[in-house]
Amino acid sequence: GAGVSQSPSNKVTEKGKDVELRCDPISGHTALYWYRQSLGQGLEFLIYFQGNSAPDKSGLPSDRFSAERTGGSVSTLTIQRTQQEDSAVYLCASSSGQGRPGEQFFGPGTRLTVL
């Protein structure tokens, strides 16, 4: 049984470049979440998709950050014009919405380093 997968596992980029991070949720899960884990800020919510509803983007730190979810499955988080403060581990989670409270299953994360 496949869990949540993320790619790449590590990404090193130069300041000012754009990066794309990918998340493959558990098959059939209707909800998908992005979080960021950094030394200074801990674990922070970024964005959340649920079914066909408009995403909750309330956690995105700036307009350089965007995400999309295609076909209700795979999601891509894009960071434009990366800054050094964007260095963090980006975690993706998915949830089936079954039961209460619905459990979120996390992927292993993508470690982003901006030089």
Next chain:
Amino acid sequence: AQSVTQPDIHITVSEGASLELRCNYSYGATPYLFWYVQSPGQGLQLLLKYFSGDTLVQGIKGFEAEFKRSQSSFNLRKPSVHWSDAAEYFCAVKPNAGGTSYGKLTFGQGTILTVHP
């Protein structure tokens, strides 16, 4: 705004000793409550969750947590710690809004557990 506080950044215990990790939350109503564990280089794994009912919740790996409404706390406990329990532990809350199962998690800052042999 809701918030979660884990007062202990780092705790060290001896193998076989008991463990209690503290978690306090600030929220208008009783939220959903969770404890997650993160081993080095790994994603987050759910240990246990509280929704309603019995205030003592059993989880995986021998962990339990007790919800105390009067103290807005959800402390994690284990009677006898194993070396493999060394990891970082996160308390989290999610709004209990209209019974929906969805919604973002708000995490505490985490507690790093070191286990001495």
